[in-house]
Amino acid sequence: MAKMWNANAMKWSVAGMSLAIALAGCNGGGTAPVAKENDTGTPAGTDTPAAADKPFVITMMNLSVLAEPPKENDPVIAEVEKLTNTDLQIQWVPNGTYDEKFNATIASGQMPMVILTSVTPFNSNLKGAMRDGYFWELGPYLKEFPNLEKALNPQVLKNTAVGGKTYGLNRARSLVGDGMIYRTDWLNNLGLKPPTTLDEMYEVIKAFATQDPDGNGQHDTIGLAEEKSVRGFKFILAATGGGNVWEIKDGKIVPAHESQAYIDAMNWYKRLYDEKLINQDFAITERTQNIDNGNKGLFGFRLGDNDFITRHSELFKLNPNAELDTSSILNGANGQKLLMDNGLSGSFLIPKETVKTEEELKRILQYFDTLSTPEGQNIFEWGIEGVHYTVKDGKAERTPEQSAKYAAEVIHLQQAMQIADGSLAMEGTLDKYTAKYKKAKKEAAAIPDVFVVNPAAGYNSPTYDEKRTALDKLINDARVKYIMGEIDEAGWKAVLENWHRSGGDQVLEELNKEYQADPNKK
Numbered sequence: 001m002a003k004m005w006n007a008n009a010m011k012w013s014v015a016g017m018s019l020a021i022a023l024a025g026c027n028g029g030g031t032a033p034v035a036k037e038n039d040t041g042t043p044a045g046t047d048t049p050a051a052a053d054k055p056f057v058i059t060m061m062n063l064s065v066l067a068e069p070p071k072e073n074d075p076v077i078a079e080v081e082k083l084t085n086t087d088l089q090i091q092w093v094p095n096g097t098y099d100e101k102f103n104a105t106i107a108s109g110q111m112p113m114v115i116l117t118s119v120t121p122f123n124s125n126l127k128g129a130m131r132d133g134y135f136w137e138l139g140p141y142l143k144e145f146p147n148l149e150k151a152l153n154p155q156v157l158k159n160t161a162v163g164g165k166t167y168g169l170n171r172a173r174s175l176v177g178d179g180m181i182y183r184t185d186w187l188n189n190l191g192l193k194p195p196t197t198l199d200e201m202y203e204v205i206k207a208f209a210t211q212d213p214d215g216n217g218q219h220d221t222i223g224l225a226e227e228k229s230v231r232g233f234k235f236i237l238a239a240t241g242g243g244n245v246w247e248i249k250d251g252k253i254v255p256a257h258e259s260q261a262y263i264d265a266m267n268w269y270k271r272l273y274d275e276k277l278i279n280q281d282f283a284i285t286e287r288t289q290n291i292d293n294g295n296k297g298l299f300g301f302r303l304g305d306n307d308f309i310t311r312h313s314e315l316f317k318l319n320p321n322a323e324l325d326t327s328s329i330l331n332g333a334n335g336q337k338l339l340m341d342n343g344l345s346g347s348f349l350i351p352k353e354t355v356k357t358e359e360e361l362k363r364i365l366q367y368f369d370t371l372s373t374p375e376g377q378n379i380f381e382w383g384i385e386g387v388h389y390t391v392k393d394g395k396a397e398r399t400p401e402q403s404a405k406y407a408a409e410v411i412h413l414q415q416a417m418q419i420a421d422g423s424l425a426m427e428g429t430l431d432k433y434t435a436k437y438k439k440a441k442k443e444a445a446a447i448p449d450v451f452v453v454n455p456a457a458g459y460n461s462p463t464y465d466e467k468r469t470a471l472d473k474l475i476n477d478a479r480v481k482y483i484m485g486e487i488d489e490a491g492w493k494a495v496l497e498n499w500h501r502s503g504g505d506q507v508l509e510e511l512n513k514e515y516q517a518d519p520n521k522k
Contacts, residue, residue: 055087056363059112059354063346064092066412075387076413079379084370088417111351114364118346121457122162123465130167136350136361139166144362145369151420156343159457168347169368172421175451176441177341178235179328181312183300185321186213197331198239198268201301202277208300209277223277225299226269227285230479232303233265234339238452239332240264244339246456246511248522253456253511255504257475258496261333266492269483283480297322326437328444338444340451345415371418374425380418381425383410389428396428403431455522459514467503474499 064070069092070077081088091112117126129135139157142149148169156170182194182204190211195201205223207213213221226232242265243256256262272278279285279299293299295314305311315322329336348368355361370376382389382396388406389396398406414422430438444450464471478495481487487495515521 055081055085056367057087057089058114058364058367060088060090060114060116060417061112062090062092062116062416063118064094064412069094070413074409074413075384076379076410077417079384080371080376080417083376083379084367086367090417111354113350113354113360115349115351116346117168117349121160121342122168122347124460124462125465127162127460130162130165133352135167136352136355137165137167138169138350138365141358141362141365142166145365147372148365148369148419151372153343155340155451155453159342159454160344160347161458162460168349169419170344170347171415171419173341173343173345174421174441174445175340175343176328176338176444178232178304179326179440179444180235180330181302181304181324181326183208183213184323184325186300188323189213189215194325194327196329198236201330202268202271205272205277205301206275213300214297220298222279222299223301224272224279225285225290225293225302226278226282227287227290228283228480229287230269230282230476230483231287233269233479235303235328235330236268237262237265238337238339239330240268241333241337242339242452244452244454246454248455253459253508253515255499255508257499263489263492264333266479266482270485273483274485283484324433324436326440328440329447336447336450337452338450340453342457348419368419372420372424376418377420377422377425380410380414381422382406382428391426394427396426398429456511456515459511459518461507461510463503463506463510467507471499471503471507474502 070090077088077090080086122130130137142152151172152170153172153175155175156172157166160166160168160170180195180201184194186208187194187204190207190213192204192207193200195204207223208221209223210219212219224232237256240261242259242261245256246253247256247259248254269278273280273282279293287304290302290304291311292314294302295312295318297315297319312324315324328338350361350364355364371379378396382398383402383406385391388402388410389398390402391397474495478487478492482492
């Protein structure tokens with residue numbers, strides 16, 4: 001790599017500088033360790049008979065979500081190495097120190113063999129580095145690794161392709177984003193059923209705010225809890241018939257926020273705000289505050305990540321009689337629709353100057369392929385047999401002690417080192433709430449044509465990359481003001497005009513240029 005930055009400076013300096021900028025916002029970084037040599041003196045990663053049976057060294061730059069990163073002798077990582085016949089040399093880097101350490105890595109000329117980027121979608125600088133050959137194009141090799149290929153969602157690959165080519169191994173996430181989370185014990189207390197339409201949701205929220213659902217004789221509950229990002233807006237927008245960031249109208253890409261469906265979704269929220277059925281301070285409420293208020297029993301309905309066992313475990317400690325349920329399905333203006341989530345949480349990239357040969361590349365792809373098998377998925381979904389779970393009648397089971405050990409030792413690695421979503425892991429007995437949210441996502445994803453895709457996800461707009469934060473802030477701030485009654489429809493239209501003047505027109509020109517040139521456009 002150092003050679004590239006010196007002797008080949010004319011060829012690579014622009015791409016390298018672009019890469020430093022592009023990845024400066026990623027969740028990972030640091031100086032990667034140098035690949036060590038095998039006992040024979042053959043450099044690790046060389047595909048020779050002498051090295052074939054030895055663990056293949058993979059250096060990796062990755063994000064640590066823990067205050068204390070995994071130790072060198074971590075038992076779960078050791079199990080992964082054993083299964084994949086690799087020697088993983090992972091530089092775990094806290095998110096807060098990423099920029100400084102990653103830029104130091106670029107300057108030193110030492111890149112790892114695998115690097116995690118959380119820039120989603122890829123920005124123009126990163127796309128430029130890909131087009132300039134900085135990273136391996138992976139698409140042509142995937143057919144040789146059927147487990148890996150199967151684990152990569154085709155729609156997500158299409159959305160993250162650059163010039164129609166695949167450069168990243170996407171860490172899979174469900175295409176079902178948020179859903180409804182509600183207190184079923186409150187529903188039962190009031191003789192209500194889970195909502196299936198926006199009107200029914202309104203009635204439930206109103207009842208939760210006005211009819212003493214907790215039975216304490218006091219008017220001390222709110223209906224819907226929201227936060228300053230208006231977390232549930234996408235879910236409501238899908239029900240009003242809206243598009244996913246962008247939509248196609250008259251053969252052109254247009255912003256979803258200019259549709260009547262978007263105004264309808266804002267009006268739905270505005271009604272709740274005007275009738276005081278939503279927390280009146282939502283515009284300054286952090287997500288953690290919302291979750292904490294739910295755990296204290298201040299509300300019984302929210303929209304968000306329906307993995308509620310990790311969000312609301314405190315609720316069950318404070319109130320053992322509390323019951324929660326979730327659903328991501330509503331019957332809306334266009335039937336049952338969801339705005340498709342991006343389906344990934346970052347991507348692994350493989351630099352060409354570190355991984356110089358196809359043989360090395362294929363060994364790395366084999367690592368990800370092996371972890372995409374049922375055996376690989378079992379490690380991340382269940383842990384180590386006899387330590388984090390036991391097998392009974394062909395199914396995994398955990399004692400409370402094993403569950404605690406799994407939470408402490410495995411969960412943080414679940415998608416740090418692999419790309420699959422765990423769907424191939426063995427069946428097992430899950431706790432009630434984990435089973436509920438997994439079932440809810442599965443049911444929603446199984447609905448035919450349920451997903452509204454972002455039609456511009458695979459296209460490039462340098463202007464949007466540059467001005468995304470400012471342009472999105474214009475819309476998001478105005479949305480909050482509209483809900484709170486600080487601006488009306490005329491004020492909203494004025495904001496849209498400002499969005500166009502502030503760079504929106506250029507964004508649309510760039511996106512539509514690529515859209516019109518795409519032979520596979522819909």
